[in-house]
Amino acid sequence: MWLYEKKLQYPVRVNTTNPALAQMIIEQFGGADGELSAGIRYLTQRWTMPTNQGKAILTDIGTEELAHWEIIGTIVWKLVKDASIDQIKGTPFEAHYVNHGKSPYPHDASGVPWVAAYINSKGDPIADLHENMAAEQKARATYEWLINVSDDPGVIDALRFLREREIVHFQRFGEALRIVQEELDRKKYY
């Protein structure tokens, strides 16, 4: 089960109301390589992971991704919560606003809603851990594009933190892959 702690993993500081930027950041709330995909992907793969190291890393990184999803939702919220209608009209956030108001919603920056087809759980630990390593690199790249289009120092600070986490997760999944591979090799007999 899960135990909620009433705190963010990283303090979110947003300097200026900016609905247009919120619409871009929402890519990581409900986009293909976003935090929701990451969390659901890793937590779903746990049942067929053969080693304890692998089970632990899927559980704990999956859980951390949900904390990142909360950080992204908080960035989006802080960018729009004080926005007037005039500040929203004519921005890319306007289409989001007419459906969801100021609530975050899991869709990508273009408005395409999140679907489970973004993730896989193949029932094969080698395939799954490779998917996860690729997913971490794709998320890292997304954070770099987001940093490139952001001009809010607080938002950039949080995005940099989240980008670093993708690199750490990639490293840990690589170690888990090596451990699983060794375990599978050890079980082979000739």
Added chain:
Amino acid sequence: MEVDIMSREQKLLLLEIMEYSFALVETNLYLDTHPYDERALKLHNSYSQKYNELLSLYEAKYGPLRYTQMSGCPWAYINDPWPWEIDFNVI
């Protein structure tokens, strides 16, 4: 303009808890794939001790961050601010 209901003291303590909590996330993930690393374990255990001390201190003063903790009446877990409402620009 909303009124900031958190004192500077409360925010600083929460930030310190967040730092230890994050350090524990890091040692946890590392230990998941390096369970025999005694140096990392020592680090993890010292962060764990400090984290639990600060959490108890915070919760005694400002109310539960976790629903598993005790509370006076009324149930203080629901009190604001919720994590997305805290203004970390002003400390």
